[in-house]
Amino acid sequence: MNDTNRLPPVVTIDGPSGSGKGTIAKLLADRLGFTLLDSGALYRAAALAALQKEVDLADEAVLTQVAKDLDVRFLVSDGRLQVLLEGRDITNEIRMERVSMAASTVAAIPGVRAALLQRQRDFRLEPGLVADGRDMGTTVFPDAPVKVYLTATADERARRREAQLREKGVSVSLRDLLDDIRARDAQDMNRKASPLAPAEDAVELDSTGVGIEEVLRRVLALVQERTSS
Numbered sequence: 001m002n003d004t005n006r007l008p009p010v011v012t013i014d015g016p017s018g019s020g021k022g023t024i025a026k027l028l029a030d031r032l033g034f035t036l037l038d039s040g041a042l043y044r045a046a047a048l049a050a051l052q053k054e055v056d057l058a059d060e061a062v063l064t065q066v067a068k069d070l071d072v073r074f075l076v077s078d079g080r081l082q083v084l085l086e087g088r089d090i091t092n093e094i095r096m097e098r099v100s101m102a103a104s105t106v107a108a109i110p111g112v113r114a115a116l117l118q119r120q121r122d123f124r125l126e127p128g129l130v131a132d133g134r135d136m137g138t139t140v141f142p143d144a145p146v147k148v149y150l151t152a153t154a155d156e157r158a159r160r161r162e163a164q165l166r167e168k169g170v171s172v173s174l175r176d177l178l179d180d181i182r183a184r185d186a187q188d189m190n191r192k193a194s195p196l197a198p199a200e201d202a203v204e205l206d207s208t209g210v211g212i213e214e215v216l217r218r219v220l221a222l223v224q225e226r227t228s229s
Helices: 021-032 039-052 061-068 095-108 112-120 136-140 154-167 174-190 214-225
Strands: 011-015 036-039 074-076 082-085 129-133 145-149 203-206
Touching: 011 021, 011 136, 011 214, 021 036, 021 129, 021 145, 021 214, 036 039, 036 082, 039 061, 039 074, 039 095, 039 112, 039 129, 061 112, 061 136, 095 174, 112 136, 129 136, 136 145, 145 214, 154 174, 203 214
Parallel strands: 011 129, 011 145, 036 129, 145 203
Antiparallel strands: 074 082
16 A cells, blocks of 8 residues: 555546547646656557558457557657657547547457556656546556546537547538447447446546636646645
């Protein structure tokens, strides 16, 4: 127990796709001077590697090996996370819808999750870590002193995703995005390995209709409350 108490503090931010957890995690890490872990990027990188190798997404053994052999690195510069796969910048590529859906499938495989678990825990460095994902507070860092479960309605999350894609010049259907989000929610929440769910001691925040700065203010207040004692 004493060893655990000496570990760097962790703030976990879990929640469904489009809830704003990635944005909040980056802002929070920057504000606190903490290391940032975007766990979703690990699974997206594994999914992209599998797609590039034309691996059958139903072949759990091969997908597990892909995760074990994954050559991925993260670089953070000016608050921007850069993801490199075998030395190639895949930061934008892993945000494509086909990769997102493949990542949800890959992340449901126990062997893949086991292969990437220690990699995620290795991000726990001084002075602290902000970990963004779906099972950060329940599985990866169950001892984290600050746990947030950030959510928003499916309609709100679909609108946010539509705005992001249109800003990049991508024409999309709001209805299709909503269907994709609902399908991904169902897959993430019902998978056998570390299903998406708030940790028992997590504080749940609904970001529907709430600005980024206000959400950040609430999370910062929680961090101060939980770490000042």
